[in-house]
Amino acid sequence: MKRFRSRFLNAQFVILFIVFSMMIVFLGNLFEGILFESASQEALSNMWLILIFSFAAAFFIIIYISLRISNQLTKPLEGALKVANELASGNFKARTYEYKLDETGQLSHALNILARNLQTMTTSYEIQQNRLMTLIENMDSGLILIDSKGHINLVNRFYKDTFQIQVNDYMDLLYYEAIPYRDIIRIVEETLLVEQTVRKQVELEVGIEIRHFDVSGAPILDQDNKLKGVVLVFHDITELKKLEQMRKDFVANVSHELKTPVTSLKGFAETLLDGAMENKAFRTRFLTIILNESDRLQSLIQDLLDLSKMEQKHFSLNWQVVDLKEVIDDCLLMTQSKAEKKGIEVNVQYEGNLHIKGDTNRLKQVFLNLIANSITYTPEDGKVTISVKESSDIVQFIISDNGIGIRKEELPRIFERFYRVDRARSRNSGGTGLGLAIVKHLVEAHHGRIDVKSELGDGTTFVITLNKKRHF
Structure with missing residues (x-):
């Protein structure tokens, strides 16, 4: 714009200079021809000076007016060009001054409208993009986006956390080079081949465990039904x-x-x-x-x-004040003959105030089950130790035996229904396999906690922690 303005002014100066020079010569010759015979040489010289001075003054006045007009014409264009360059570079906040309502003013007004529309569209697009990325990053399923050339463009947080990977391990890499699971690669290949949604359930090794996933591969098609890529969605169905x-x-x-x-x-x-x-x-x-x-x-x-x-929602306990010492003594009396037959020594120790809020019959069911189990799985002439003690706002019931014990890998499953550590001995003893499952449910219904420690061949210890007051 500055170069254009300079060329424009230079052209004006040259044209004006030529025109005024020609006019001076023409008029001078004209006047000299007319007045030559009657005017003296001095008068002619004065006339030439007056003529030159007048035309010089007129020349500079015209130059000044031309500069003003040039500024009025080029300044709006310079502003419009500057805003256009800013819009081209992505700055949609740029605006130009709107001058008079002539052609240049209309151009500035149109540019400002264009800038406002672009800014509104960009802001709306950014909001939509942020919402979409927030949804993708926080969804409870893994997601991988693959373009038409097979490069991975997006991996969401759930997938990264589940499979314990870094972004650099996948981004911009070919899917068959980044994904280590052959079953997933087959799903992508089948989706690219048939251009339809492919859904399969697969077992994948994640760390040291095997997890189950419902994997969907969906093609991404444009308006002309041309394949633009594939999106993989991983639903973790391990718990199901x-x-x-x-x-x-x-x-x-x-x-x-x-x-x-x-x-x-x-x-x-x-x-x-x-x-x-x-x-x-x-x-x-x-x-x-x-x-x-x-x-x-x-x-x-x-x-x-x-x-x-x-397990039903409306299950409720009959809350009342329970004397744990009295409840446990009743349980010991009920199992005394069984312990005497096997020659098992049962020692009990009570400490503190053992009155709590709970359901007497349900707690008796808990303690009776644990005491009977300890006697059952303790060999003849063995020993069972029971300790009940108060500690702050809780009461702990601890029962230990020197029986057959439980293997570490079986400990997480002992509270499952019908799970037996020693199936033959359990059936011979008349057990149903539901006792510990019932114990766990009843303890949790009292808002308590049950823990177990055991070593194979070295006995088992159960610890029940109950609150002294009812927790709503």
């Missing part, structure tokens, strides 16, 4: 798989546990009906077995009903 497996195990275990006593009842009843009833010794023995199996079946059904009630 675990719950499904637990359900299957529960159904299988319930079926097995119910089948065993029912088979015994049916078998011995048929034997009696086939003639064994006439033999008094057989009749007494078989009826005793039938009674024991009926008790076992009743106990199993009762435990299942109790567990079902505890």
